[in-house]
Structure formats: C-alpha cells, structure tokens
Amino acid sequence: xxxxxxxxxxxxxxxxxxxxxxxxxxxxxxxxxxxxxxxxxxxxxxxxxxxxxxxxxxxxxxxxxxxxxxxxxxxxxxxxxxxxxxxxxxxxxxxxxxxxxxxxxxxxxxxxxxxxxxxxxxxxxxxxxxxxxxxxxxxxxxxxxxxxxxxxxxxxxxxxxxxxxxxxxxxxxxxxxxxxxxxxxxxxxxxxxxxxxxxxxxxxxxxxxxxxxxxxxxxxxxxxxxxxxxxxxxxxxxxxxxxxxxxxxxxxxxxxxxxxxxxxxxxxxxxxxxxxxxxxxxxxxxxxxxxxxxxxxxxxxxxxxxxxxxxxxxxxxxxxxxxxxxxxxxxxxxxxxxxxxxxxxxxxxxxxxxxxxxxxxxxxxxxxxxxxxxxxxxxxxxxxxxxxxxxxxxxxxxxxxxxxxxxxxxxxxxxxxxxxxxxxxxxxxxxxxxxxxxxxxxxxxxxxxxxxxxxxxxxxxxxxxxxxxxxxxxxxxxxxxxxxxxxxxxxxxxxxxxxxxxxxxxxxxxxxxxxxxxxxxxxxxxxxxxxxxxxxxxxxxxxxxxxxxxxxxxxxxxxxxxxxxxxxxxxxxxxxxxxxxxxxxxxxxxxxxxxxxxxxxxxxx
Amino acid sequence: xxxxxxxxxxxxxxxxxxxxxxxxxxxxxxxxxxxxxxxxxxxxxxxxxxxxxxxxxxxxxxxxxxxxxxxxxxxxxxxxxxxxxxxxxxxxxxxxxxxxxxxxxxxxxxxxxxxxxxxxxxxxxxxxxxxxxxxxxxxxxxxxxxxxxxxxxxxxxxxxxxxxxxxxxxxxxxxxxxxxxxxxxxxxxxxxxxxxxxxxxxxxxxxxxxxxxxxxxxxxxxxxxxxxxxxxxxxxxxxxxxxxxxxxxxx
Numbered sequence: 070x071x072x073x074x075x076x077x078x079x080x081x082x083x084x085x086x087x088x089x090x091x092x093x094x095x096x097x098x099x100x101x102x103x104x105x106x107x108x109x110x111x112x113x114x115x116x117x118x119x120x121x122x123x124x125x126x127x128x129x130x131x132x133x134x135x136x137x138x139x140x141x142x143x144x145x146x147x148x149x150x151x152x153x154x155x156x157x158x159x160x161x162x163x164x165x166x167x168x169x170x171x172x173x174x175x176x177x178x179x180x181x182x183x184x185x186x187x188x189x190x191x192x193x194x195x196x197x198x199x200x201x202x203x204x205x206x207x208x209x210x211x212x213x214x215x216x217x218x219x220x221x222x223x224x225x226x227x228x229x230x231x232x233x234x235x236x237x238x239x240x241x242x243x244x245x246x247x248x249x250x251x252x253x254x255x256x257x258x259x260x261x262x263x264x265x266x267x268x269x270x271x272x273x274x275x276x277x278x279x280x281x282x283x284x285x286x287x288x289x290x291x292x293x294x295x296x297x298x299x300x301x302x303x304x305x306x307x308x309x310x311x312x313x314x315x316x317x318x319x320x321x322x323x324x325x326x327x328x329x330x331x332x333x334x335x336x337x338x339x340x341x342x343x344x345x346x347x348x349x350x351x352x353x354x355x356x357x358x359x360x361x362x363x364x365x366x367x368x369x370x371x372x373x374x375x376x377x378x379x380x381x382x383x384x385x386x387x388x389x390x391x392x393x394x395x396x397x398x399x400x401x402x403x404x405x406x407x408x409x410x411x412x413x414x415x416x417x418x419x420x421x422x423x424x425x426x427x428x429x430x431x432x433x434x435x436x437x438x439x440x441x442x443x444x445x446x447x448x449x450x451x452x453x454x455x456x457x458x459x460x461x462x463x464x465x466x467x468x469x470x471x472x473x474x475x476x477x478x479x480x481x482x483x484x485x486x487x488x489x490x491x492x493x494x495x496x497x498x499x500x501x502x503x504x505x506x507x508x509x510x511x512x513x514x515x516x517x518x519x520x521x522x523x524x525x526x527x528x529x530x531x532x533x534x535x536x537x538x539x540x541x542x543x544x545x546x547x548x549x550x551x552x553x554x555x556x557x558x559x560x561x562x563x564x565x566x567x568x569x570x571x572x573x574x575x576x577x578x579x580x581x582x583x584x585x586x587x588x589x590x591x592x593x594x595x596x597x598x599x600x601x602x603x604x605x606x607x608x609x610x611x612x613x614x615x616x617x618x619x620x621x622x623x624x625x626x627x628x629x630x631x632x633x634x635x636x637x638x639x640x641x642x643x644x645x646x647x648x649x650x651x652x653x654x655x656x657x658x659x660x661x662x663x664x665x666x667x668x669x670x671x672x673x674x
Numbered sequence: 675x676x677x678x679x680x681x682x683x684x685x686x687x688x689x690x691x692x693x694x695x696x697x698x699x700x701x702x703x704x705x706x707x708x709x710x711x712x713x714x715x716x717x718x719x720x721x722x723x724x725x726x727x728x729x730x731x732x733x734x735x736x737x738x739x740x741x742x743x744x745x746x747x748x749x750x751x752x753x754x755x756x757x758x759x760x761x762x763x764x765x766x767x768x769x770x771x772x773x774x775x776x777x778x779x780x781x782x783x784x785x786x787x788x789x790x791x792x793x794x795x796x797x798x799x800x801x802x803x804x805x806x807x808x809x810x811x812x813x814x815x816x817x818x819x820x821x822x823x824x825x826x827x828x829x830x831x832x833x834x835x836x837x838x839x840x841x842x843x844x845x846x847x848x849x850x851x852x853x854x855x856x857x858x859x860x861x862x863x864x865x866x867x868x869x870x871x872x873x874x875x876x877x878x879x880x881x882x883x884x885x886x887x888x889x890x891x892x893x894x895x896x897x898x899x900x901x902x903x904x905x906x907x908x909x910x911x912x913x914x915x916x917x918x919x920x921x922x923x924x925x
C-alpha cells in the first residue's frame with residue numbers, strides 16, 4: 070500500500086558536511102527531514118485496520134486441539150468468539166507486536182485460543198466479529214476436519230480420560246454422580262483440569278473425593294486419578310455434558326542416536342522430553358425423565374429420593390404469651406438441599422414465627438444426604454388444649470417410581486392462663502446471685518423491616534460539601550495566619566531600635582522647625598535629634614549620650630576624626646546654649662538648625 | 675419606568691407561585707406515598723417516592739423510604755439499591771442499618787469481595803463517619819492548627835509544639851481521607867443487580883457465553899461502559915458484561 074523507499078544517500082543530502090555547507094543546503098536538508106516525516110505519517114495514516122483468523126492445522130484427530138489465532142492489524146480490537154459452537158475454548162491469550170519495515174510501522178495484536186472439537190466430522194469456525202474503536206471487522210470462515218476414532222484407547226494409549234455418570238436416565242431433581250477418570254501409563258506434569266460447564270444441571274464437586282489407584286487394562290498398568298462431581302438435573306429432556314479437558318505435559322523419552330558409549334543408552338542416563346497435550350473425555354448424554362403429575366393430598370415438596378420427617382415441640386404446657394419451639398426435621402438422601410419448609414397448620418389461637426432453617430447436609434460419592442431442621446416459634450394467645458395436626462411430607466421415591474407421603478405424629482399443647490403480673494414482687498435488697506433468674510439469648514422471632522421515616526425533612530436535599538468549598542475552608546485559616554505573620558513582621562520592623570531612634574531624630578527636627586517653639590524647646594529638640602541619630606547609628610535605644618560616647622560611636626562606625634569632632638562640637642554648642650539660657654536671634658537659630666540637620670543627615674547615612 | 679417595575683413585580687410573583695406549587699406537589703406526592711405504604715399499596719408508594727427522587731431531591735430518609743417500599747413490594751434488587759444509596763447519606767442511621775441487613779439476608783449471592791476486618795479497624799474513622807463529617811473534622815483540626823501557629827507567631831515563643839504536631843497529623847489524616855473519599859466517589863462506581871436473575875456474559879451480545887449468574891441485590895463494581903452494556907466485577911476473577919438496565923448505580 071505504501072511501498073515507498075526513502076533514500077538515505079548521504080552524498081545527495083549533503084549530510085556529511087552539513088556543519089560547513091552554505092545556507093541553501095541547510096534549507097534543502099530541512100525540507101528533506103520534513104518530507105521524511107510526512108512520508109512516515111502518511112504511511113501510518115493510510116494503514117487501515119484488518120482482522121485475519123488462522124488455525125495451526127485443519128485436520129485433527131479426536132482429543133487433539135487446534136490453535137486459533139486472530140490477528141488484528143493496525144488497531145486494538147475485541148474478538149467475540151461466542152459464535153464458535155463446534156469447539157470448546159479451553160485457554161486463550163493476547164500478544165502485541167510492532168514492526169518497522171522500510172519506514173512502515175505496523176502494529177499487530179494476536180489473540181490466541183486453544184480449541185478442542187466437540188464432535189467428529191467437518192467442523193466450522195464461523196466468521197468472528199472483531200470490534201475496534203471505530204469499526205467492526207469480520208474474519209473468514211475456517212473449516213477443520215476431525216477424523217473419526219481409528220482405534221480403541223484402552224491399552225494402546227499412554228494417557229486417556231473417561232467421563233461417565235452414575236445414572237444415564239435420572240428423574241428431574243434426582244442427584245446423579247459424574248465421575249472423571251484419568252488413566253496414565255506415563256508420567257504427567259503441570260496438569261490443569263477444566264471441568265465441563267454442566268449446562269442443565271446444578272453441580273457441586275464432592276470434597277475430598279479425589280482418589281488415586283492403579284489398574285491393569287489389556288495387560289498394561291495404569292495410574293488412575295478419579296474425581297467426583299454431584300449433579301442435580303434442572304428440567305426434563307435430553308442433556309449433553311460437554312467433554313472435560315485436562316491440559317498437561319507428558320514425559321516422553323527422547324529418541325537419540327545410539328551413542329558410541331553404551332553407558333549413555335542406559336535408561337538412568339536417558340533424557341525425558343515434556344510434550345504439551347490436551348486430554349479430553351467424550352461428551353456424555355443424559356436423558357432426564359419428567360416427574361409424573363402429583364395427585365396426592367397437600368403439596369409436593371419438590372424432593373426426589375428417600376426421606377423421613379419428624380416433629381418435636383420443646384414445651385407441651387405453657388402460659389399465654391410464652392413461646393414454644395416446633396422443630397421439623399426432614400432427613401434422608403436425595404436433593405435435600407432443595408427442601409422447603411413443610412406446611413404447618415397452626416391453630417388460629419397461635420401466632421407463628423419462622424426461623425432460618427438449619428442444615429447438616431453432606432455431599433458424598435453417593436449423592437446428598439443429611440437433615441434440614443425447620444424451627445417455628447409458636448406463641449399462644451388464648452388458654453386451652455390444642456392439637457397440632459400431623460404434618461405431611463410428599464416426595465418422589467425413585468426406586469418405586471411413585472410419590473410417597475410421610476406424616477408426623479399429632480402434638481398436643483396445653484395453654485395455661487397468663488401469669489398474674491399485677492402484683493409484682495418487691496425486693497427489699499438487691500437480688501443475690503443464687504436467686505438470679507436464668508438468662509436466655511434473645512433471638513428474633515419474626516422478620517420484618519422497620520417503618521417509614523415520615524418527617525417532611527425527607528424532602529430537603531442533602532448537599533455534600535463540594536471539594537472547592539472544602540479546600541477554601543482549609544486555606545482560609547492558613548491565609549489568616551499568613552496575614553498575622555506579615556503584620557507581626559512589619560510591627561517588629563517598627564520596633565527596631567535603629568529605625569525607632571531615626572524616627573525620633575526626624576520628629577525632633579520637625580518640632581524644632583515649628584514657629585511657636587521657645588528657644589529652650591528649640592535647643593532641646595536639636596539636642597534630641599542629634600543624640601537620637603547617634604544612638605540610631607549605635608543601634609541602641611536611649612535618651613542621652615556623653616561626648617566621649619558620641620565620639621566612640623562615630624569612630625567605631627568609620628567616621629573620620631574631623632567629622633567626629635565637628636559632631637561633638639555641635640553637640641557641645643547646643644548643650645551649652647541650652648543650659649546657659651542664651652538668647653538666640655532668628656539668624657543664629659536658622660544656622661544652628663541647618664547645621665544640625667546636615668549632621669543628622671550625615672550620621673544617618 | 676413605572677411599567678417596568680410592575681412587570682418585574684409580576685415576574686417575581688409568578689416565580690414565587692411556581693416554586694410554592696412545586697414544593698406543594700412534592701409534599702403531596704410524599705404524603706400520598708406514605709399513605710399508600712400504610713395501606714399496603716407498595717407499588718404505588720414506590721412510584722410516588724421515586725417521582726420525588728427523580729425530581730432531584732437527594733435525601734437519605736427519602737431513599738430509605740424507597741428501599742422500604744421496594745422491599746415490601748418484593749423487589750429485593752431495587753430495595754438493596756436504595757438502601758445502599760441511603761447509606762451513603764446516613765451511614766449511622768440504626769433503622770436503615772437494620773433494614774439493609776434484613777434485605778441483605780434475603781439476597782442469594784454470597785458477598786463477592788469480602789471486607790478485610792483489619793482495614794476496617796485501621797481506618798475506622800472512614801467507616802464510622804460520613805464524608806461531610808470527615809470534611810468538617812479536617813477543617814476543625816486545620817483551624818486549631820493555624821490558630822496555634824498564629825499564637826506562636828504573635829507570642830514569639832515556641833509553645834504548644836507537641837500539640838501542634840498532633841493536631842497537624844490529625845488534620846492530614848482527615849484531609850487525606852476526605853480526598854480519598856472524593857476519589858472513590860468519582861472513579862470507583864458500584865452497582866446493584868436489579869432483576870431476580872442475570873446472566874453475566876463474555877461479550878456484548880445476548881447470545882455471548884454465560885460466564886456466571888448473579889441474583890437481585892448482588893453488589894458489583896463497574897469497570898467500564900460500552901454501548902448499552904457495562905463490564906462488571908463481582909469478585910476477583912468474576913468479570914463479565916451485562917446490560918446497563920440490569921444494574922442500578924450507587925451514587
């Protein structure tokens with residue numbers, strides 16, 4: 070479809086000298102790269118999906134398997150193998166492969182199935198539907214010829230299997246036993262048993278039924294492995310049990326050329342080879358007979374086999390309101406698992422509550438057997454003498470081919486008036502343990518659900534919190550905490566001694582500039598401003614400084630001696646004017662202010 | 675301008691009356707459902723409650739009533755479905771738990787995937803609390819944590835260190851549980867089998883091979899949807915396709 074060859078000739082493309090080639094060659098190279106990618110994508114795009122089904126061989130013998138492979142090319146697909154009626158699928162798998170040939174990428178998905186034929190003759194694998202993402206495909210029909218049996222198995226084959234039933238013509242509901250037997254004269258390994266589907270039966274594998282023994286057939290010794298499954302037919306008519314299959318590895322001796330050394334031909338040194346084989350049984354046909362119509366009294370219990378019924382009541386004399394337990398035990402062999410509670414005719418003066426049946430049933434190689442106990446709590450409402458009528462159990466007896474009825478004995482119950490509760494006993498002290506009444510485990514005597522919820526708030530929609538709201542609720546406290554942190558950090562900055570003292574120096578200068586400030590106030594402000602700026606430089610809080618301290622601060626901060634001296638001199642002048650009460654005219658005030666401002670500015674840098 | 679005001683007033687009145695009528699109809703349908711239930715007309719009761727649920731009201735009590743109506747009607751599949759839906763909203767309701775267990779005892783299939791008791795014990799809060807309760811608990815612990823952190827910032831002391839760590843751990847546990855519950859609700863869909871008996875098939879056709887059979891009330895997990903079919907998992911290894919209409923999604 071896309072048989073295009075992409076030339077990779079280096080001379081033509083100039084690839085070898087691309088680093089030093091002129092610009093036009095670079096353009097040519099880019100164009101070619103684009104062309105290569107275009108061709109690749111074109112190839113991939115036009116490659117349509119297709120489905121092909123093949124088998125490994127078209128002629129097989131009975132008991133042999135055939136390998137069916139459905140290949141879906143160019144897409145992923147789902148294969149529907151349900152139309153295959155002539156074969157039984159026993160295993161399957163899927164594999165994927167990707168190939169790039171001549172720049173063409175192809176992807177294949179292989180669905181592999183191992184099929185065993187259900188009959189002989191010309192068998193058909195019909196066209197199978199393969200559903201891909203965008204279309205439905207069909208495979209071609211395949212015909213497989215299954216040649217008839219040519220020889221008897223017993224005695225001639227290394228491994229073979231048999232499946233049979235205990236009764237080929239059972240009645241509907243009559244349990245039968247299906248036995249699978251594997252005969253092997255050679256060693257087998259990795260065995261995987263696939264039991265039939267048992268369509269038309271209920272099936273249960275008998276626990277611990279697997280047994281192994283040895284037997285001789287036509288003079289050959291076989292190891293026999295036996296497995297038992299209990300079947301109960303559902304509905305009448307002919308039914309076919311599909312073949313059971315066993316997939317295993319057969320140990321076969323490898324035939325090699327005779328070695329020049331006799332020792333290597335010794336069986337001890339011989340080599341075994343494992344050969345994968347599928348062993349299957351023949352299909353088994355069972356014709357299930359319908360039960361004859363029931364024309365007896367009461368109702369047919371649905372039981373097929375041999376059964377007994379017994380009744381027992383734990384109290385034959387009781388007060389009104391008390392409860393007695395009626396136990397009905399149905400025992401025997403047959404389909405006892407299907408036993409329903411027998412009909413009990415309780416007098417109208419009683420209330421009855423049924424309990425969950427108790428089972429003790431075993432599935433053995435002879436079928437189901439055991440008992441089922443049905444308990445009913447009886448609560449009398451009125452005093453008197455009552456009789457429970459015999460309870461009937463109608464079942465179908467297989468040996469006689471007729472319905473049988475078993476009856477329980479009638480039961481008499483005496484009901485006394487209710488105990489007088491109007492005069493309750495009064496205890497003067499707490500009851501001692503010796504007189505403690507016997508306590509019983511409280512059990513349900515009836516089955517019902519609790520009533521409706523009639524509140525009108527049943528009509529109010531219950532909204533779950535949306536994830537957005539949930540995350541918003543989680544984030545808000547975090548954001549608030551962040552705000553607190555920011556606020557605290559900012560406040561902290563303000564409380565830093567350097568910034569605090571600088572602020573004070575600035576405020577003092579501003580106060581000194583006010584027109585209504587007195588001479589003393591003016592000088593105090595200048596002194597405070599200068600002192601504060603010096604303290605800010607030192608990074609400490611404070612109100613006053615000696616001249617020596619001022620010098621030390623400035624010198625330690627890298628000021629020259631001249632600058633230091635001028636600052637201390639200014640401070641001295643301000644202080645002497647301030648403490649001597651010297652009058653100052655506006656010019657000298659202005660001069661002092663500008664000097665102080667300049668020094669504060671220099672110190673604060 | 676005056677005319678516009680009148681029109682606006684008229685529209686508001688109409689809207690109010692429509693809303694009142696809607697609420698009144700819902701209440702009437704609910705009361706009808708309750709009356710039908712008490713008079714043993716369970717099919718009619720279920721229809722009345724279902725009409726309310728279909729109108730968009732999601733309420734655990736309403737779902738519980740629907741479950742009761744279906745149970746009494748003998749429809750175990752739908753009863754289990756609505757009890758399951760109610761349990762999502764009212765996980766602690768004793769009446770609901772009792773009725774759910776009663777209905778469950780009447781289902782035929784043994785539970786597919788068993789709950790591991792160890793998981794239930796280890797993550798007990800997930801099973802004890804509803805999603806809303808878990809969310810509010812996470813929010814509360816988160817609030818306490820940030821409050822203590824803010825206190826630490828303002829007091830400039832490393833106080834409540836251990837308490838903060840404990841609260842933070844609890845907050846993380848409940849937050850992660852809430853997130854997992856959201857994920858579970860969005861990506862893990864479960865459903866209940868509705869008809870009395872359903873064949874689970876290997877393919878998307880009615881004649882595909884029957885793999886196994888499930889009965890009404892069985893709980894399954896929805897794996898994916900295709901056309902009118904869904905692929906379900908009942909238990910490990912028991913996978914197959916059924917029609918969408920044969921299963922009710924638990925939401």
